Amino acid sequence: MNGEKDTLILAIESSCDETAAAVVKNGREVLSNTIYSQIDLHTLYGGVVPEIASRKHIEKINQVVKTSLKDAGVTLDEIDAIGVTYGPGLVGALLVGVAEAKAIAYAANKPLVGVHHIEGHIAANYVEHKELEPPYLCLVVSGGHTHLVRVNGYSEYEIIGRTHDDAAGEAFDKVARAIGLGYPGGPKVDKVSKTGRKDILAFPRAHIEGCPYDFSFSGLKSAVLNYLNSCKMKQAAANSGNDSDKDATTAKKPGGSVYETVFSGDDMIDPEQGITVADVAASFQEAVVDALVSKTMAAAKDLGYTKIAMAGGVASNSALRAGMREVCEKNGYELYYPSPILCTDNAAMIGCAAYYEYISGTRHGWDLNAVPNLKLGERAY
């Protein structure tokens, strides 16, 4: 830093089901990245239970913060500011991190900097790509978000594409449940798809008239479910006379509850056509990747971006990375995405985003509240 003093941020993140803290130096160097994941607990319930998440956060938060300071080899005294996610997310979960961060900042006499969770995901790219600077185009894809964002500056974000219904990660979770892969859906679909045929089933890609950069995954999700249910009925008809009663009740009518498992542990979805779970997963994933990649490319070309970044949990998806890399190479674009550990919810990314907020002068008061539906680029205080 040319003799200038380093800036250390202690960051806290508790917006969903990861209790996390990190120490980040000068916005780009991660000195520690502590994550207590509750995923095993929530897997029992097939998804994140907000009250259970909040209870775990309060149990673990101090240990996580202390571990992050210890791993970074710094004391609280040496920290320059406290960064914390204050939205969007589960309100009860956010409140634990916000109250903890405020109390630490007050007691240790440090400035408090609230951070937008998704801006954190975007900032995760700065850790491993020291050369990356705005402006660039960023595809944010996670369990709760699917956004195409123009990053015009370190604190300037403009959403130009958004999902009209399900987030990409949500579609992964729902389809994974329907084919018996369970929760969390993203990594499981990714893994099983490697052995499946991505072109064997033609699932739809939504095109939204007048909104060229927007996404929709509910039609795709329904198409997959309808396909699964028709296969189930076909099997039931073929087995009639044996255990037809069972099959009749198991088969769901098309468009039935997306929370239902249509196939559980079966490897073969359509024995007649030789279609496996892996084939369905791979074909579904291909449809999602195709939509994400094509709209990102359309925006890049229309708006003249040559730097493309990805962020959020789904940015770890291997097919999305490969698909995006292929078209970026073809077009001569630079592509950036964080390591998987920085794609998942973590506090290091919050520390990165907090650093740029901090140096631009953002300071939050002791009345900082959790804002569960905080908009990207919005500054609530």
Added chain:
Amino acid sequence: MNILAIDSSGLTASVALQTDGKLTAEYTVNNKKTHSQTLLPMIEEIMRSEGLEPKDLDCIAVSAGPGSFTGLRIGSATAKGLGLALDIPVAEVSTLQALAYNLYGNEGCVICPIMDARRQEVYTGAYEFVRTDTDDKPAVYRLNTIIEEQAIPLKDMLSKLEETGRKVIFNGDGVPVYRELIAENFKTEYSFAPSTCLYQRAASVAAIGEQKLLNGDVISADAHTPIYLRKSQAEREMEA
């Protein structure tokens, strides 16, 4: 010894400072603002009014539950963050005992705080003040538990209270909600606490917290977690 007490378990947000047996400041609000917005500004305000720096604190006394799950966690996370940064312990004070303490010294009566727990239940317990030593002048009392804290239908609690055969004083945010139900069903002599003693007050949390600190009955801020008295809905449904 300087103790900062916090109660955000219910409708009120309340903070207090207690120094060597003396309540030096108390700040209680019962408004529509969320505890998340009010609590730390209130703490900063009373600390400043007493000329105290955070590092002057020796212990955080926190109303540890039962109560609103989210409210409890705001208080707990605040206590834990302060404890972590200042390296001081936390005294966990039962919210119901602190409510009972609002009615300190009512000898011979049963004190029954009731907090609306929704789902046709209340968080409640029953307490009495007994003299620590009959020769003490003036009398000094300690809080004794008659019925352990629990989440139960109010009618069940009323039956238990009737069995004691003693006069009962009710307080807590359940009083306005259940005033008529009590009037219709309760057969023993009773009264309702006045509004000054009705709701959670950090002064009571501070008083009990100080006793706990003097008795060494405190824990690390890391180990503190609220006492909910009730599992999450998802857990209850899974067990059902």
